Amino acid sequence: MIDYLREIISGTWSLFVGLGITIRYFFQPVVTVQYPYETLPMTPRFRGHIELVKDEETGETKCIVCGMCQKACPSNCITVNGEKREGVKGKVLTEYTLDFTKCSLCGLCVESCTPKAITFSKDYNLAGVRKEAYIFDLKKRLEAKN
Amino acid sequence: MYVDPEIIRLLAFLIGVIAFAALNAAYLVWLERKEAAHIQRRIGPKEVGPFGLLQPLVDGIKLMTKQLIVPAGVDPVLFKIAPILVMVPAIMSFVTIPFSETLVARNLDIGLLAIFAFASVNVLGLLLGAWGSRNKYAVISAARVVSQNVAYEIPMLVTVVTLVMISGTMNLSKIVALQQGGFWHWNILNLSASPLMPVAFLIFFVCMLAETNRAPFDMAEAESELVAGAFTEYSGMGFGVFFMGEYANIVIGASMATILFLGGWDCPFGLFPGVHWFLIKMYFLIFTVIWIRWTYPRTTFYGLLNLSWKILIPISFVNLILTSAMLKVF
Ligand code: SF4
Ligand code: SF4
Numbered sequence: 001m002i003d004y005l006r007e008i009i010s011g012t013w014s015l016f017v018g019l020g021i022t023i024r025y026f027f028q029p030v031v032t033v034q035y036p037y038e039t040l041p042m043t044p045r046f047r048g049h050i051e052l053v054k055d056e057e058t059g060e061t062k063c064i065v066c067g068m069c070q071k072a073c074p075s076n077c078i079t080v081n082g083e084k085r086e087g088v089k090g091k092v093l094t095e096y097t098l099d100f101t102k103c104s105l106c107g108l109c110v111e112s113c114t115p116k117a118i119t120f121s122k123d124y125n126l127a128g129v130r131k132e133a134y135i136f137d138l139k140k141r142l143e144a145k146n
Numbered sequence: 147m148y149v150d151p152e153i154i155r156l157l158a159f160l161i162g163v164i165a166f167a168a169l170n171a172a173y174l175v176w177l178e179r180k181e182a183a184h185i186q187r188r189i190g191p192k193e194v195g196p197f198g199l200l201q202p203l204v205d206g207i208k209l210m211t212k213q214l215i216v217p218a219g220v221d222p223v224l225f226k227i228a229p230i231l232v233m234v235p236a237i238m239s240f241v242t243i244p245f246s247e248t249l250v251a252r253n254l255d256i257g258l259l260a261i262f263a264f265a266s267v268n269v270l271g272l273l274l275g276a277w278g279s280r281n282k283y284a285v286i287s288a289a290r291v292v293s294q295n296v297a298y299e300i301p302m303l304v305t306v307v308t309l310v311m312i313s314g315t316m317n318l319s320k321i322v323a324l325q326q327g328g329f330w331h332w333n334i335l336n337l338s339a340s341p342l343m344p345v346a347f348l349i350f351f352v353c354m355l356a357e358t359n360r361a362p363f364d365m366a367e368a369e370s371e372l373v374a375g376a377f378t379e380y381s382g383m384g385f386g387v388f389f390m391g392e393y394a395n396i397v398i399g400a401s402m403a404t405i406l407f408l409g410g411w412d413c414p415f416g417l418f419p420g421v422h423w424f425l426i427k428m429y430f431l432i433f434t435v436i437w438i439r440w441t442y443p444r445t446t447f448y449g450l451l452n453l454s455w456k457i458l459i460p461i462s463f464v465n466l467i468l469t470s471a472m473l474k475v476f
Contacts, residue, residue: 008457012348015442022185022441031187 042122047105050098051121052142061142062117065091069109069118075102078109093139100126100134159251163240171393172202178436185440212382217279220379224278229384231271232391235264239398244319246411246421257318258306261402265357268395269295272376275388279379287375290365290447294356297451298363301458302353305346308462308469309406312339322410326419332409338476340469342461347407349458349465351431354399356450359392361439363450400431 033040042048055062065082077099082091110118118138128134176191176198183190191198216225242257244250254260269292276288312333313321325332333339334347356363365375377388404410404427411424445453 008461018441019437022437025187026181026184026437028187030184030189032189034189 048121048123049100050118052138053117053119061093062115063093065093068112072108072112077102096138098136098138167237167394170397171390174393176202181436182440209383209386215381217379219280221278224274228271228275229387232268233387235267236391236394239264243401245424249421253319255317258316276376281379284376284378294365297454298353298356301349301462304462304466305350308466318405325409326412328416329414334407342465346465349462358395358399362442362445400428403431404428
């Protein structure tokens with residue numbers, strides 16, 4: 001009998017404690033980010049799809065078209081092409097395509113690039129209704145940024 | 147042309163009550179979403195209108211434009227009248243509720259009895275809806291609803307009988323009138339009638355939660371386990387009417403708790419009584435109902451029945467006996 005009453009009283013009390021906790025939260029300010037209107041800065045280690053890095057001196061890409069990234073990529077998402085031009089040392093990048101539908105964000109391409117010409121972007125607003133929306137022309141993207 | 151003022155009164159009452167029930171249902175959903183959001187430190191509806199205040203309107207439009215699917219094989223009559231059987235008694239119950247000294251549609255001497263009579267039709271509506279759906283799962287959940295309601299009607303009625311013994315009347319206005327003059331006169335603190343009165347209020351409140359199928363007792367439509375339980379087969383506004391009925395029942399439950407225990411339209415300090423005090427108390431109770439929903443997880447069915455049969459019913463009987471003894475002695 002005593003146990004029965006004690007259980008009821010302690011049980012009821014614990015219910016009120018629970019209510020107390022939720023009402024405290026009720027009066028605390030909201031913490032959610034109102035996403036489309038507000039965004040948080042991404043962390044520096046965030047891995048988005050890869051992106052060509054701009055050379056600050058020339059304003060062009062740092063890529064020397066060595067093809068290492070293309071070889072390193074385990075999923076074959078990268079296509080790099082270049083051509084020889086008059087008066088320019090080395091090759092000039094003509095095409096850099098990333099098929100993001102296959103990318104596993106492993107980062108091998110970024111690691112294998114000696115001139116540090118590619119990096120992870122901070123882009124995460126990637127919604128699309130067609131597969132083609134994820135085949136990025138990174139050269140165009142870099143030019144669009146300039 | 148002579149029109150009986152009684153008819154005008156009835157019409158005014160009908161329109162008023164339907165508007166009140168519909169608006170309450172709509173805006174309690176809004177309140178529920180806002181309160182839930184703030185307990186979880188979110189904002190809740192905010193896009194449509196200021197503070198999301200037009201959200202219930204667009205929700206209503208959305209529900210109404212949805213196709214009403216009547217599945218093949220259902221009992222068409224039962225299937226269609228079941229939502230009405232839930233909604234109409236809820237609206238009818240407003241007839242006897244005294245919002246203030248003068249604001250009452252029908253001052254019945256058996257007001258309390260009438261409300262409980264109407265309240266039990268609600269269960270019938272759910273049961274018929276599930277039965278008419280010809281869906282095993284709906285029927286099983288409806289059986290759960292019925293056993294839940296039977297289990298919780300007993301302690302609730304025993305508590306109410308205690309109150310009727312104290313007040314000596316079933317007229318709701320008179321019950322409130324007996325509690326006038328400050329919060330120390332309210333039944334919840336009527337310790338000279340029975341020292342268990344605050345406990346009786348708790349029992350009544352818990353039973354009210356269970357009767358209106360509110361969390362943590364929302365077995366009728368445990369959406370995560372039973373896929374909306376008893377109204378699995380209902381779509382669009384058929385489901386919407388069940389929902390409105392549920393919210394109307396919450397309003398009635400909160401009003402009953404206000405009338406029976408919290409002195410109805412009485413001001414806590416004996417100053418200006420009026421309909422505003424009734425509404426404040428009622429909405430505070432509704433706020434608590436929602437607050438409880440977002441605090442406790444859903445109980446299991448055994449927990450629910452154990453709580454009623456092992457705890458609430460014995461205690462309410464103890465309270466009944468204690469009250470009758472006190473009434474006899476003093
Ligand atoms: S991150 Fe990995 S998978 Fe993606 S492009 Fe680079 S190497 Fe290929
Ligand atoms: S590894 Fe670097 S430099 Fe070489 S092709 Fe790829 S991006 Fe260009």
